[in-house]
Amino acid sequence: MTAGTVTPYRTGEQAGRDGFAQLLRAEWTKFRTVRGWVIGTVVAALVTAGIGLLAAGTTTSSCQSASSSSGGPTRTGSACGAAAFPVGPGGVPVDDSFYFVRQPLTGNGSITVQVTSLTGLLPPANPNLQAGPNGPADTRPGLVPWAKAGLIIKNGTSQGSAYAAMMVTGDHGVRMQDNYTNDTAGQPGAVSPASPRWLRLTRSGDTITGYDSADGTHWTQVGTVHLAGLSSTVQAGLFATSPAYTVVSQGFGGGSNGSSLPSQATAVFDHVGRSGTWPGGRWTGDYIGAGDASGTGGYHQAGDRFTVTGSGDIAPVIAGSGNEGDPDATLTNYLVGSFAGLIAVIVVATMFITAEYRRGLIRVTLTASPRRGRVLAAKALVIGSVTFVAGLVAAAAAVIFGAQLSRHKGTYVFPASWATELRVIAGAAALLAVAAVLALALGTVLRRSAAAVTLVIVVIVLPYIMGVASVLPASASDWLLRITPAAAFAILQAAPQYPQVTAVYTPTSGYFPLAPWAGLAVLCAYAALALSLAVVLLRRRDA
Amino acid sequence: MSQALPAGRPGLSGVRRVEVTGMRDALHAEWTKLRTVSGPAWLLVGTIVLTVAVSAAATAAVKCPSGIACPVDTPKLSLTGIEFGQAVVAILAVLVISGEYSTGMIRITLTAMPRRSAVLAAKAVLVAGLVLAAGTIAVGGSVLAGRVILPGHGFTAGRGFPLLSVADGPTLRAAAGSVLYLALIALLSLGIAAAVRDSAVAIGVVLGLLYLSPIIVSVVSGDPVWYHRLERYAPMSAGLTIQDTIGLRGLAISPWGGLGVLAAWAAAALLAGGLLLRRRDA
Numbered sequence: 001m002t003a004g005t006v007t008p009y010r011t012g013e014q015a016g017r018d019g020f021a022q023l024l025r026a027e028w029t030k031f032r033t034v035r036g037w038v039i040g041t042v043v044a045a046l047v048t049a050g051i052g053l054l055a056a057g058t059t060t061s062s063c064q065s066a067s068s069s070s071g072g073p074t075r076t077g078s079a080c081g082a083a084a085f086p087v088g089p090g091g092v093p094v095d096d097s098f099y100f101v102r103q104p105l106t107g108n109g110s111i112t113v114q115v116t117s118l119t120g121l122l123p124p125a126n127p128n129l130q131a132g133p134n135g136p137a138d139t140r141p142g143l144v145p146w147a148k149a150g151l152i153i154k155n156g157t158s159q160g161s162a163y164a165a166m167m168v169t170g171d172h173g174v175r176m177q178d179n180y181t182n183d184t185a186g187q188p189g190a191v192s193p194a195s196p197r198w199l200r201l202t203r204s205g206d207t208i209t210g211y212d213s214a215d216g217t218h219w220t221q222v223g224t225v226h227l228a229g230l231s232s233t234v235q236a237g238l239f240a241t242s243p244a245y246t247v248v249s250q251g252f253g254g255g256s257n258g259s260s261l262p263s264q265a266t267a268v269f270d271h272v273g274r275s276g277t278w279p280g281g282r283w284t285g286d287y288i289g290a291g292d293a294s295g296t297g298g299y300h301q302a303g304d305r306f307t308v309t310g311s312g313d314i315a316p317v318i319a320g321s322g323n324e325g326d327p328d329a330t331l332t333n334y335l336v337g338s339f340a341g342l343i344a345v346i347v348v349a350t351m352f353i354t355a356e357y358r359r360g361l362i363r364v365t366l367t368a369s370p371r372r373g374r375v376l377a378a379k380a381l382v383i384g385s386v387t388f389v390a391g392l393v394a395a396a397a398a399v400i401f402g403a404q405l406s407r408h409k410g411t412y413v414f415p416a417s418w419a420t421e422l423r424v425i426a427g428a429a430a431l432l433a434v435a436a437v438l439a440l441a442l443g444t445v446l447r448r449s450a451a452a453v454t455l456v457i458v459v460i461v462l463p464y465i466m467g468v469a470s471v472l473p474a475s476a477s478d479w480l481l482r483i484t485p486a487a488a489f490a491i492l493q494a495a496p497q498y499p500q501v502t503a504v505y506t507p508t509s510g511y512f513p514l515a516p517w518a519g520l521a522v523l524c525a526y527a528a529l530a531l532s533l534a535v536v537l538l539r540r541r542d543a
Numbered sequence: 544m545s546q547a548l549p550a551g552r553p554g555l556s557g558v559r560r561v562e563v564t565g566m567r568d569a570l571h572a573e574w575t576k577l578r579t580v581s582g583p584a585w586l587l588v589g590t591i592v593l594t595v596a597v598s599a600a601a602t603a604a605v606k607c608p609s610g611i612a613c614p615v616d617t618p619k620l621s622l623t624g625i626e627f628g629q630a631v632v633a634i635l636a637v638l639v640i641s642g643e644y645s646t647g648m649i650r651i652t653l654t655a656m657p658r659r660s661a662v663l664a665a666k667a668v669l670v671a672g673l674v675l676a677a678g679t680i681a682v683g684g685s686v687l688a689g690r691v692i693l694p695g696h697g698f699t700a701g702r703g704f705p706l707l708s709v710a711d712g713p714t715l716r717a718a719a720g721s722v723l724y725l726a727l728i729a730l731l732s733l734g735i736a737a738a739v740r741d742s743a744v745a746i747g748v749v750l751g752l753l754y755l756s757p758i759i760v761s762v763v764s765g766d767p768v769w770y771h772r773l774e775r776y777a778p779m780s781a782g783l784t785i786q787d788t789i790g791l792r793g794l795a796i797s798p799w800g801g802l803g804v805l806a807a808w809a810a811a812a813l814l815a816g817g818l819l820l821r822r823r824d825a
Contacts (some may be wrong), residue, residue: 036744043759048660050758058766112686255612340755347747449743450634450641457628457750465754466601468761476604508761 013360023369023378030380034355037348041386044344044432045394051399054406058328085290085317086160088180089228090283091415096159096180097289097312098241099297100152105236109276110202113153113238114216115168116193117268120147122245123261139264142476143170146315146502148177149240149267149308151201153208159289159497162227164208165314166199168267168315174199175500176210176222180316183500184223186212196270203276206230216271237283240267240297240310246502263294266309268325288312296524318503319414321494331424331494332510333393334402338428338463338492342435343457345391347434347541349383350443350452355515357447362543372538376444378532380437387436391429399425416494423516427491430520432529441530445537460485460523475508478513485526492520564580567663577639577744586635587677589724591684594628598685599692606705607697617704618717619786621689623664626783628681629728633749636670636732640816641742651814654691659820667733667813671726678725682718689771709772713788720785720802727802728753731778734812738819752808753779771795 031037046510085093105111121457122142150167166186174197191197198213206227210221242265276529285299289312297310303360319330328483334509356362403413416424434455444454467477482488499503505511512519560770601623607613640663643649656662661662690707698704708713728749735752736745756777774780774795784807785798795805 019606036741040744051755055759055762056770058763090589333762336758339758340751343747343755345752348744351741351743449645450637450740452748453743453746453749455632456749457754458627461750461754461758462627465757466623473605476601482593 005104011131019240020378023374024373024381026368027375027378027382031352031386037351040344040348040351041390044341044348044387045390046390047344047431048335048337048341048394048428049397051340052334052402053337053405055333055336055412056402057409063515064149071334075455080085085412086158086498087506088160089162090179091417092181093412093414094160094180095289095315095317096161096241098152098239098314099285099299099308099310100154100157100235100239100288101283101285101299101308102154102157102235102237103255103274103275103278103280103283103407104233104276105153105232106202106258108202109236109274111236111275112198112200112216112271113151113154113196113269114196114271115150115191115267116189116196116270116383117145117536118147118149118168118170120144120242120263120265121168122263129450134211142263143265144242144245144263144502145169145171146313146500147263147265148175148314149197149265149269149310150238151236152314153201153203153234153236153237155227157235157286157288161229161330162229163314164201164210166210166212166222166224168199169479170242171266174212174222176225177500178208178223178225182225182497183498184210186220187214187223188278197474201236203230203234203236217506218399229382233279238269238272238306239267239314240308241312241314242310243256243313243315243502246345247300248503262296263461264308264309264311269306269308270304272304293319301361307514308320313479313501315501316496316498318501318505328414329403329406330414330510331399331403331416331421332492334406335424335492336429337398338395338431340396341391341432341460342460345387345432345436345437346456346460347453349387350449350456352379352383353443354447354449355441356454357543358449361426366543373535376440376531376538379439383434383436383440388429388433390504391432391512392426392482394426395428414495420494420536424492424494427516429521430537431488431491431523433518434488434523435485438523438527438530441527441534444534445530457525460488463509464485464489481507481513481519483522487514487519488523490514491516556633562582565656565658566661566665569658570653570668572641572656573665573669577673580689582633582638582642583673585705586631586638590635590674592622592630592679593631594681594693595625595684595688595749597627598622598624599688601694602607602689603696607702609697613650613697613702614786614789615698615704616789617689617693617698618686618707618714618788619668621693622682622717622721622775622786624681624685625724625786626779628678629725629753629779632674632678632729633732633746635674636720637736637742637745637749638731639666639670640733641745642734643742644740644825645742645795654748654825656743660817663733663820667730670729670733674726674729675722676723680725681725682721686714686718716798717786717788718800721801724782724805727782727805728778730809731805732810734809734814734816737816738812756780776803776804778805781805 011098057337087097088094117358121139147170148167150165151484152163153166156159156164163181166176168191169175176184176186198216200211201207207224208227209224210222223287223474242263244260245263246260287297300307319328355508366372408414439456443455446452463480463484467481492518493510493512495510497511544646598621604622605620642648643652650664653659688708700706706776732749735748739745739748755777756773760770760780779795781801784794784796784801787794787798
């Protein structure tokens with residue numbers, strides 16, 4: 001027996017590292033070696049893309065089917081119905097039809113006018129009566145909220161050209177609008193002979209400044225706009241137009257319905273004053289966008305007093321407001337499959353944790369890596385990343401091929417900037433990924449697959465269904481899409497909503513009550529909350 | 544499943560004579576299993592609470608201001624909660640069979656009761672019976688909530704909205720049909736769970752089958768052919784037509800026809816589940 005210190009036994013093997021990278025690798029190995037989960041993720045991607053393409057493929061333009069059934073020549077592309085909108089300077093499809101009393105203006109200058117009245121005609125309250133032989137007689141006096149008349153400086157008379165305008169409106173006071181999508185508020189209140197409005201537009205280079213005044217002496221600047229590429233000679237003058245009268249029904253029994261019929265606006269102008277070089281010498285009145293059958297209008301001059309009547313609108317075209325025969329689509333339509341993908345993703349993500357509880361693997365996992373919060377973080381990172389990649393591929397395929405298929409079928413696809421396209425594709429992927437993390441967290445909290453899967457599906461998918469296909473009024477379904485995790489579908493909205501255009505903005509036609517990123521943030525907040533709760537419970541409870 | 548099922552409810556000892564030996568034992572065994580865990584009872588309570596709460600909330604959210612014609616189907620509105628309640632019913636039905644697979648109990652069950660179709664039939668009878676009972680309470684509560692709330696929101700008898708009452712033919716059809724709807728959803732879920740076995744996958748398939756159709760319908764509405772097909776043959780869209788009391792001519796399928804479509808789905812799911820249960824090892 002030798003005296004001395006006793007050396008405890010040590011294994012010759014190196015101790016395994018327990019860094020976060022190892023944890024991630026362990027979780028990734030678990031994920032990829034369970035065949036059902038991999039299949040589930042692939043199924044999620046396939047249904048996301050597949051249903052999107054189905055939606056694109058089943059919407060057929062009526063003019064195409066009508067011509068093919070009658071054996072006549074097949075019209076395609078821009079010859080087919082609504083497929084030809086004028087395009088504004090920003091690249092958006094626009095509505096550009098109004099009555100224009102104009103003169104050319106060369107170089108810098110300004111035009112000032114007093115508006116003393118704005119009146120109009122609305123379609124009959126009961127549209128069915130309109131079928132009578134003397135249609136216009138059935139109309140009734142009244143103004144649509146965005147009936148507009150005032151001054152406009154426009155880069156030529158072609159539809160879609162750049163412009164800036166100062167106007168009085170039916171319900172929204174004085175406005176300055178330019179290039180179809182921009183709108184700035186001026187003085188509030190309606191115009192009348194007792195309270196007239198003075199408007200002024202000043203051109204300096206390619207900058208146009210708008211002013212309004214109640215008395216013609218004290219002026220307030222409303223806004224300044226730069227119209228890129230404005231030619232030296234522009235058309236300037238008076239205009240009047242009135243958008244279609246849209247009745248948005250309360251949304252009883254299956255979403256809001258809108259019906260649109262043409263309306264008319266008449267404005268009386270006085271004290272027309274000009275400065276600068278006006279080489280034309282006399283006023284010309286004509287209808288911009290006369291191809292539009294609804295366009296009616298004219299003007300009457302008595303000394304300095306002009307009466308201008310017009311119908312139409314100067315505004316962006318709203319997606320989803322097209323006629324039944326001429327379907328239009330936004331990129332949102334092709335992402336409808338994300339609902340199906342979502343359900344598959346939720347199932348896989350929930351099982352990613354509940355299967356461990358069922359098989360008892362969770363005890364091995366937590367023994368190997370006692371820091372439980374990090375285990376859950378690794379799981380969330382793995383399932384989130386995998387889902388994001390699968391969703392990205394599927395959404396990109398659905399959007400790119402869906403839009404091509406739609407165009408091929410004669411459907412007008414609303415153009416979107418590359419930034420918007422990127423946002424909806426990445427947004428759809430992020431939606432799936434965050435939903436997967438939420439499902440993982442709730443699976444950890446509940447430890448039971450069926451309850452967790454149902455809870456996540458019910459809180460994400462059902463509020464949307466209540467919004468698009470239920471008997472709830474629009475206000476109630478709006479709130480559902482604000483405060484529930486279903487708010488995240490706002491990230492899929494491709495077409496912007498314009499407050500200066502009256503239309504039916506519903507989830508069915510691709511409009512959501514929250515801004516895109518705000519909507520996704522709501523889902524992220526729910527996921528973060530659930531994840532924190534899951535970490536706390538995972539630490540406290542015995543596995 | 545061709546054998547005649549006993550007419551009596553489990554636990555009612557009044558039924559003595561059972562034509563097929565074993566069926567009564569199967570029912571008794573399944574009833575004991577359901578009764579002695581707390582899950583099913585809570586899920587039934589959850590079905591009732593969620594259905595009534597959502598129905599009442601939806602009804603309270605709708606107002607009919609004076610001077611405006613409100614084309615509202617008030618019986619259907621007051622039964623909105625069924626769309627949520629069915630999810631809880633689906634959990635219950637799925638767990639009745641998937642729960643046994645996850646714990647391994649199914650092997651004991653099938654050892655004790657080798658006639659597998661009898662096991663599934665007993666489960667189907669019990670789940671349908673329980674859901675019918677809970678559904679009756681849930682629908683009754685929803686109609687009652689509608690009866691209390693609607694008159695205060697402008698839906699008065701003077702404006703063509705008589706007080707909701709199951710004595711009224713169409714309302715009775717909507718209410719009783721909703722109870723049957725829930726039972727059929729339970730049978731559909733049970734059949735799918737028997738075929739799929741895993742609870743998470745089964746509930747995913749059931750809820751996908753139910754909830755995806757209204758979403759896809761809203762997107763393909765530009766195509767009348769597909770719209771019609773989906774409205775007619777999707778289980779939830781077709782089945783819930785039983786709740787419609789106005790505008791019946793505009794429906795893609797008649798109310799009872801729609802419930803029949805759902806019944807066909809449930810029968811097909813049970814048949815597929817039963818066949819797979821017989822063929823496969825547990």
